[in-house]
Amino acid sequence: MSGTSLDGIDVAMIVSDGEVVMRRGPSATYAYTLAQQALLRQALDGARGLTARDERPGILAEAEQALTGWHAEAVEKFAEENGISLSSIDIIGFHGQTVLHRPEQRLTVQLGLGEGLAQRLGRPVIYDLRAADVAAGGQGAPLVPVYHRALAAPLAERPAAFLNIGGVANMTWIGADGGLIAFDTGPGNALINDWCQRFAGEALDRDGRLAASGVANERVLARLLSHHYFTLPPPKSLDRNSFDSSAVEGLSPADGAATLTCFTAAAVAASTRLLPALPKLYVVCGGGRLNPVLMHELRELLKAPVIAAENLGLDGDSMEAEAWAYLAIRSLKHLPISFPGTTGVPAPLSGGRLAEP
Known part of the structure; x- marks a missing residue:
C-alpha cells in the first residue's frame, strides 16, 4: 500500500513468496480530497526543520494520525469492493507519506503509525521500510527495484x-x-x-x-x-x-x-x-x-523503445503499491530489500518494522 504522492492512496494485492510473483490481484486508487492534500502540504512544510526521524511537532502529529486513518479506510474499502476478507491477508506493507528525505544526514521521515494501522485492521503490518537502509548509510530509495527485477523476468531485452x-x-x-x-x-x-x-x-x-x-x-x-x-x-x-x-x-x-x-x-x-x-x-x-x-x-x-507498463500487461498505477506488498513479504522473511547498486548500502540489507495487531 503506497501513499507516496499527494494524489491519493494506492492499494494492491499480490500473491508471492518474496521471490516469484505468482499472481497480481486487484488494485485501486483512492484520491485525496483537496482538504486532505492541503493537510499533507502543511506537513511537508512543517517537516523542513526536523532533525530526528521520530519528531512530530505541530501539524505533523495531526497529519500522521489522519493519514493512518485514511489508509485504514482505504484498505477496508478495497477489501469490501473486491470481496476480500481482511482475515485472509497475511501481511500489509505500509509506505506512509514521506515528508523529509535527507540521506546525507542519515535522516528519512515517513508519516504513518504502523501499530495504529495494525490495530485498526487486525492484520500484521510492515512499515518504516526505508529507515534501516538510511541508518546503514544507504540512500533509503529507491526500494522498488527488486520488484522491478521480478517483473522483468520474462523480458528478452x-x-x-x-x-x-x-x-x-x-x-x-x-x-x-x-x-x-x-x-x-x-x-x-x-x-x-x-x-x-x-x-x-x-x-x-x-x-x-x-x-x-x-x-x-x-x-x-x-x-x-x-x-x-x-x-x-x-x-x-x-x-x-x-x-x-x-x-x-x-x-x-x-x-x-x-x-x-x-x-x-x-x-x-x-x-x-x-x-x-x-x-x-x-x-x-x-x-x-x-x-x-x-x-x-x-x-x-x-x-x-519507451513503452507504458500496460504494454507488458502490467499496471503502471498499482506497481508501487504492489512493490510495497512484495517488500513486506521479503521483510517478513528477512530477505534483502536494498542493495549496494540500488541505495548504496554497504551490503544487501533487509528492513522494515513489524507491527502485530
Missing part, C-alpha cells in the same frame, strides 16, 4: 530499464545477469503539478495540454540541468523539494509547463550517461506515463 515517474522520477537498470542499478533521475511530476496548480488551478497537466500549448525555454532548461545532482554517481536519491520552479519564474504558464516537462525527460536522458550499458527498452510506470508530451520527449531523447 537486456539491459532493460523501468522508469517510475511519480513526484520524483527514478530508474531501475536490470542487467543481463540480473544485476541492479537504481537511482532517482531528477524531478518527475512534482514541479509540473505544482506549476499547474498555481497557474491553471489543476492538480496536474492533464494529457499534457498546458505543456503542449507552450515552448520549452532552452536557456532555462540548460540552467536547470546544470544542477550538481546530475554529476553525482549513483546510487543517489532526492527529496520532493530538492528542485523548485524558481528557474521558470517569469515564463508564461504554457512555456513554464513545457520547460518543466522537458526538464523531467532531459534529466532521465542525462542519467543514462551513468549506466554501464544503455537500456534496450524503457518501461514507464507512475503518473508520468499518462502525459503524452512527456512520453514524446522521452522517446526523442532516449533513442530506444
